[in-house]
Amino acid sequence: MPLLTADRAASAAVRVQELTRTYDAGGQPVTALDGIDATFVRGTFTAVMGPSGSGKSTLLQTAAGLDRPTSGRVFVGDTEMTRLSEAALTRLRRTKIGFVFQMFNLIGALNVEENITLPLRLSGARPDRRWLAEVTHRVGVTNQLHRRPAELSGGQQQRVAIARALAIRPDVVFADEPTGALDSHTASAVLELLRSIVDDHGQTIIMVTHDPVAASYADRVVTLADGRIVADRNQREAEAVA
Numbered sequence: 001m002p003l004l005t006a007d008r009a010a011s012a013a014v015r016v017q018e019l020t021r022t023y024d025a026g027g028q029p030v031t032a033l034d035g036i037d038a039t040f041v042r043g044t045f046t047a048v049m050g051p052s053g054s055g056k057s058t059l060l061q062t063a064a065g066l067d068r069p070t071s072g073r074v075f076v077g078d079t080e081m082t083r084l085s086e087a088a089l090t091r092l093r094r095t096k097i098g099f100v101f102q103m104f105n106l107i108g109a110l111n112v113e114e115n116i117t118l119p120l121r122l123s124g125a126r127p128d129r130r131w132l133a134e135v136t137h138r139v140g141v142t143n144q145l146h147r148r149p150a151e152l153s154g155g156q157q158q159r160v161a162i163a164r165a166l167a168i169r170p171d172v173v174f175a176d177e178p179t180g181a182l183d184s185h186t187a188s189a190v191l192e193l194l195r196s197i198v199d200d201h202g203q204t205i206i207m208v209t210h211d212p213v214a215a216s217y218a219d220r221v222v223t224l225a226d227g228r229i230v231a232d233r234n235q236r237e238a239e240a241v242a
Helices: 006-010 056-063 086-096 112-122 129-141 155-164 185-203 233-242
Strands: 010-024 028-041 045-049 069-075 096-102 174-175 203-209 220-225 228-234
Touching: 006 028, 010 056, 028 174, 028 228, 045 056, 045 185, 056 174, 069 112, 086 096, 096 155, 112 129, 112 155, 129 185, 129 233, 155 174, 155 185, 185 203
Parallel strands: 045 203, 045 220, 096 174, 174 203
Antiparallel strands: 010 028, 010 069, 220 228
16 A cells, blocks of 8 residues: 655545445445545545446545445545444534535425535534625525526536535535536536636545546546556646646
């Protein structure tokens, strides 16, 4: 396992060490993750790519605490998630981790503002009105707060989902195919928004995507195959050399 320098470990938003996840498929073990080591530095945008079945979604789910690894360790900041009870893990997800999904996962009975503040209410925290005003302005939904999801376009719904993820001031945002349900023009706008959140506000984003155009917005592209990292490319360094 590669050793981290003290500076790099201290700046890590997420670390996974020797991460393994196996499933039982009809009595046959299937290895989705095969001993993965990776560090995701604060204030960076990482795209995770790979063919279907490569393990990219399983990596996101285990790194985000949505699924338990079979073995290995997952850290968010200095907290080892793999040692937490289910109750403590739920509390950590509600306070430290933001999620953006392909199908938005908004609640139709709630208006935009209520959807954005839902994670805060679930964790028992009071919304910081100044922060919420900044977030909704940043993602461009200030004028939509009293509308319901069904009244919004797909792009607007994804902006609401991004605002919801940011409302808790998370250490990291995990995005699972966030542009998969959008047309190319709307997808570009959402990706530009994610890029600006990293550049202007130092947010950490880890995004699973199958789309190389979407991945081009990231600082770094990690490629998986058969549950292992087969390529890890820092795009910003490559552009600087070019």
